[in-house]
Every structure is written in C-alpha cells, then in structure tokens.
Amino acid sequence: MVELRLIAGVARTGAIGDGETIPWHYEEDERQYKDRVAGHPVVVGRKTHQGMSRVRGTHPVVVTGSPDEYAEADATFVSTVRDAVDAVAAEGEVGYVIGGQSIYAMFLPYAERAYVSELPERQVASRVFPYLGTNWSVTGRHEYDQFAVVEHENEAPLAPSEAPA
Template identity: 30%
Template sequence: MKQFQAIAAIAENRVIGSGNRIPWHLPEDFKWFKQMTTGHILVMGRRTFESIGKPLPDRTTIVLSRSNFSHPGVRTAGSLEELVPLAADRQVFICGGAQIYAQALPLCSDLYLTLVKRVVEGDAFFPPFEEQFE
C-alpha cells in the first residue's frame, strides 16, 4: 500500500528550484498548497526546510535528514520508513526537494502537480513520474 502523497510545482523542463529557492512567484499556487496541506503532515528535506526557514502554520513539519538537524517546532526523521506509521491516520505530503521526491514517489498514491508553463534555469529537478501515475 502506498502511504504518502506528493505535491510540487514544476517548470516545463522539470525545474523545481534554483539556488535553494523557488524560481517563480505564483500566489495562487501558494494558496492552493496551503489549502491542500493545512492540518496535515509535511515532509521535506533539510535544504528545502532551510529555504523556508520555519515550520509552516497549522501543519506538522517533519524534516528528513541524515545529520543531527534540529529546529524548534520541527520533527526530524532519518528515513521515509520511520514515517509510515504516521500515515495510518493522517495525510502525509512529500513537498521537496529533488532527492526526497526521488525517494518518496514510489511510496506515493497521489501526485499533485502545478505545471509552470515556462522553461526556467535551475539546479533542482523533479524526477520522472509518468510511468507511476496517470
């Protein structure tokens, strides 16, 4: 059984980030992300969390990290497997970055994508997903 859901905005060339930042500003997409994830668990990598800088309100933030990462108001986990029990009674959204998406997509039942209709420069890319999702 696939326990997680993934959510992302990606450019036509699969870019999701540039210099640890989102390379576009789409207020409507931020509103949609908030609507979809409020009240649920967000899972992200350390670098993605550092780009945000703080836990997002009204959501449980879990940072996946192999280091001794610590931040007030944030839970940490060393692997996705540690998070499987949480998914039994709560929605768990995978929300970046590239390495975390690559690890987590095989464990996701749903994928929510916003397609940014342009090609942008970047250094973080969303992994192939077309064969796993309709």
Template identity: 35%
Template sequence: MTTPGGKQVVCVSAVARNGVIGDGPRIPWRVPGEQAEFKRRTLGHTLLMGRATYESIGRPLPGRTTVVLTRDPSWAADGVLLAADLVSALAVADGLDGDLMVVGGAQVYLAALEQPGLVDAQVLTEIPEEPDGDVRYPAFDEADWPVVERTEHEGFAVVVRRRAPR
C-alpha cells in the same frame, strides 16, 4: 499503498515545463495563487521535507505538522519532528494528523517515488515556464500515473495523478 497506519502518501510539487522545481534554495518563479493552492492542498496534513527544503522555508508552516528528513543527528529546529530516513518518517507520520504530503526536495521526492508502491498520488502544479534552475522533479512514467483531476487556474494548472493499478 499507504503508510503502515493507513495514511496516504502524496507527492506535492510545483513543476515548470522543463522539470525545474528550484534554483538552489529558491523557487524560480512568482505565480499569483500558486502558493495559496499549495496551502489549501496541504492544510491539516503532515508535511515531509528534507533539511535543505525546511531551511529554505525557515519555519514550520502553520496548520500542518512538519517532519524533516536529515542524516545529521545533531540538527534540530523548534516545532518540527525529525527522521533519519524514509522508513522512520513513515512511522513518525502514522501518529500524526492527515495524510503524509511529501513536499521536497528532489532527493526526498526521488526516495519516495522509488519505494515500490509507496506513493499513492502526485499533486503537481504545472508552471508554464522554463526557468533556469538546478533542482528538478524526478522523471516518472506517465503511463503509471494517469491524470485523475486537472484544474486550470490563471497562470498554472493543478494535476492530480494516481498510481495505476497493477
């Protein structure tokens, strides 16, 4: 499925072997080239992230439009668009450039993946480490998400999974 306006919805995350994606507001690894790959995959698209994820970054990322999900109607940040829920975020994204890239945090990934048929693909950077962390990428049935592309890099791999046809 895509957004009502025809944009693809893609979850993009770096995930350690043990499922960790964060330790509080920080990423618990430094892997050369991994963030450059994230930039390459998301440039020119719309990013959807939760408020805590945005605050951990601290600014809109250049070359991308940022939509922040927040339940706090008084929260604001320069250079970002706001949405109170996933449905509102999809409507906002329809008028913006590129596809909708869901980039965190864990609750936002889970909300997107739990919406039947919403997410078209997952672009997961596999980090071959098992760091401590309290934020994990949601579990999913790999049979429902076959690998369509795998690119090996020094110190990580990027795996693209597409939703299996039903």
C-alpha cells in the same frame, strides 16, 4: 495506513528550483498549495526545510542524514522512509512530500498521489521534479488563470514497509 502525496510546482523544463530558492511566484499556486497541505504533516528535506517558512497547521517531518543533530519544537527529524512514514502516522493519515529533489525521488515509489502545478516557466534550474513513471495516470486537472494543477495516481505504490531501514 498512511497515504503519501507528492506536491510540487514544476516548470515546463521540469525545474522546481535552483537549490536556494524557487525562481518564480504564483499567488494562486501558493494559496492552493497552502490550502491543500494545511492540517497535515509534510515530509521535507533538511535544506528545503531550513530555507522555507512553515505553512500554518503543518508538522514538518524533516529527512536528514543526521537526525540526532537537530532539534526543533513541533518538528520531527528522521533519516529513513520508514521513520518518516511512522512520524506522519503519529500526526495523521495523510502526509504531503514537499521536496526538494532528492526527497521527491526517495518517496516517489511509496506515494499514492501527486499534485503537480504545471507552470508556464521555461527556466532551466539545477533541481528538477522526478519522472513519475508508467505506474502513474492522470486522474484530474484543475485549471487556474496562469497554470494547471494535475492530479496523478500511482496504480502500484510500494508499501513503506518495503523501504530500506
């Protein structure tokens, strides 16, 4: 069984980016993010995938409306949650959902954990992290100099088999 985990850096406003870039940079956050996702498949939207560099040791599972139009060595292109979960399962037991906004929303009901870097930024941006909901509870908090990573657990994740095909 595959475990999906969301991971994001989120400003106080809920912002995660402006659609083109992430408008802030925290070296410690980048380091903990890379350490956490290394060696795991990552589920990512096509635009986010095209705009970021790959973390060493990850296998991108790229969600797009037209997966047949793309081909890239060491990446899998899919269009549904079920196909993404199957692609993650082919690579390992844990997959990290790394964005963008619509991908977080799409996979939120199926995720078992979320690692949210609470950043002190107050910028308003066009892309936001979705509300986790009442099924989620905080299970841990790791303080860094400028931010904290809060671990959340979904008490009732949906099985990926329940996702639309």
